[in-house]
Amino acid sequence: MEARLGHCFQEGGFLAVDADRLDQIVTRFYEAAIDPQLWRSTVNDFAQLIGAVSTHLMAFDKARNEETFGFLETVDPQDYERYVHDYLPDDIRVPRILGAPVGKILRDPDFWSEEEKRASPIFNEFMVPKRIFAITGAQLGMEGHTTWFGVGRTEDIPFSQQEVAAITRALPNIRQAMRIGLSFWHERNNRRALSDLWSATGRGVVIVTPTGLVTHVNAVGEALRARGVFRASGNRLAFPNNALAHEYSLALAALKSASPQTSHGVAGHAGGGMAGAMTTHDGEQIGVRFLPVLDGGGPRGSMLVVLFVPLSGEPAPEAAEIAQFGGLFGLTASEQGVVGAVAGGIDMSDYARARAIALDTARKHLKSALFKTGCRSQKALVRLIERFCFMRLR
Structure with a gap:
C-alpha cells in the first residue's frame, strides 16, 4: 500500500x-x-x-x-x-x-x-x-x-x-x-440482434464502416468465410470474385459520398442495394447484396451491410418473376409455364398432368426454354432463374 x-x-x-x-x-x-x-x-x-x-x-x-x-x-x-x-x-x-x-x-x-x-x-x-x-x-x-x-x-x-x-x-x-x-453499445446490440434474425433465415451478414473496416460478422457469415466465399483479413473484407470486388468498391465509394438526400442513389436497385452473385467451389450459388445504412449526421456514422444469401434456400420464384425472366429470353407462355415448374421443383409428369398436356409436349417446351436461355440442364436453368430473381426483384 x-x-x-x-x-x-x-x-x-x-x-x-x-x-x-x-x-x-x-x-x-x-x-x-x-x-x-x-x-x-x-x-x-x-x-x-x-x-x-x-x-x-x-x-x-x-x-x-x-x-x-x-x-x-x-x-x-x-x-x-x-x-x-x-x-x-x-x-x-x-x-x-x-x-x-x-x-x-x-x-x-x-x-x-x-x-x-x-x-x-x-x-x-x-x-x-x-x-x-x-x-x-x-x-x-x-x-x-x-x-x-x-x-x-x-x-x-x-x-x-x-x-x-x-x-x-x-x-x-x-x-x-x-x-x-453506451450509445455505441446499444447500436452494436441492435446490429447483433438484426444479424441474428438474418442468421435464423440462413443469411450471412458482414457490417463494414465507410473506410472498409469490418465491425461485425454473424455466425452464418463466419461459416461462409470459412468456405472461402469472402475473406476478412486484417479487419478488411475482400472477395475472390472480381465482379463482386468491383461492386463492393463501388458501394463503399457511394457510401463515403452519400447523404440522407442521396440515399436512393446509393441503394442502386430499388429497395435492395447493389447486388451480385457468385458460385462456390461446391456449386452453390450465393447472392450478395450491399445495403447502405445512412446516419443522419453524414457518412462518418453510416455503415454498409453486406448480405450473403444462399439462393438455394430462397422461396420459389413467383409468376411475375418468371414472366420477367421469360421476357428477357423471349420465352413463349408455354415455355414460361414449364420453366416455372422447374424452378418450383415440380416433376414434369405432374406438371403435364395438371396442365392436361402430353408429357412429351412439356419436355419439348422445356428443351426449347433450355436452348433459348443457353442452359444445358435443368439445374443450370434453376441457377440462372435464382440469380435473375435475386438480382432483379428481391
Whole structure:
C-alpha cells in the first residue's frame, strides 16, 4: 500500500497531482468510449495517479434489470458479479447516490452513517474481505441507467483535497465518454440482434464502416468465410470474385459520398442495394447484396451491410418473376409455364398432368426454354432463374 501511494505523500503532506498526466488520461477516456477494452487500463491509470487502488465503473440498465457495462478492479469478476446480483438490489447507498446531483463528489460518510455501515452485510461480507475503503465518486446520470464511477483504497485513508480536485476534473469527461460508449453499445446490440434474425433465415451478414473496416460478422457469415466465399483479413473484407470486388468498391465509394438526400442513389436497385452473385467451389450459388445504412449526421456514422444469401434456400420464384425472366429470353407462355415448374421443383409428369398436356409436349417446351436461355440442364436453368430473381426483384 505504501509503495502504491508513495508518489502522493511527502513526509505526511500530499503532493499535487501531475496535471499533464491527468490531461493525457482524460483524452484516453474518449478513446475507451469507442474501444471498450481500453476502459480498464485507463481508469486504473487514473486511480494510480490519485493514489487509489480499486476502481468501479458501472452502467446498470434499470428497465432490463441487468448491467450494461461495468467492472470493479482488484476484485475477482465472479465476486463482482455476486455483488451485482446479491447485494446491489438492497444496497442502501444506491438511492442516496441517485438522489445526489449528477457529478457531485460523494465520499464514504455521504453514503451512510458509521452505524449503518458497521451493520451492513455489504460492508461486512463484501467490502471488508475485499479491502475496499474510502470510496469516493459520483453518479454519472445516464438516462435509464444507474451509472457510477468511484475509486477506493485498501486502507481507510480519505482522499486529499488535490486528489478530489483531480476526480472533479475527470468526472465530466468520464460521464461524456460513458454516454458515447453506451450509445455505441446499444447500436452494436441492435446490429447483433438484426444479424441474428438474418442468421435464423440462413443469411450471412458482414457490417463494414465507410473506410472498409469490418465491425461485425454473424455466425452464418463466419461459416461462409470459412468456405472461402469472402475473406476478412486484417479487419478488411475482400472477395475472390472480381465482379463482386468491383461492386463492393463501388458501394463503399457511394457510401463515403452519400447523404440522407442521396440515399436512393446509393441503394442502386430499388429497395435492395447493389447486388451480385457468385458460385462456390461446391456449386452453390450465393447472392450478395450491399445495403447502405445512412446516419443522419453524414457518412462518418453510416455503415454498409453486406448480405450473403444462399439462393438455394430462397422461396420459389413467383409468376411475375418468371414472366420477367421469360421476357428477357423471349420465352413463349408455354415455355414460361414449364420453366416455372422447374424452378418450383415440380416433376414434369405432374406438371403435364395438371396442365392436361402430353408429357412429351412439356419436355419439348422445356428443351426449347433450355436452348433459348443457353442452359444445358435443368439445374443450370434453376441457377440462372435464382440469380435473375435475386438480382432483379428481391
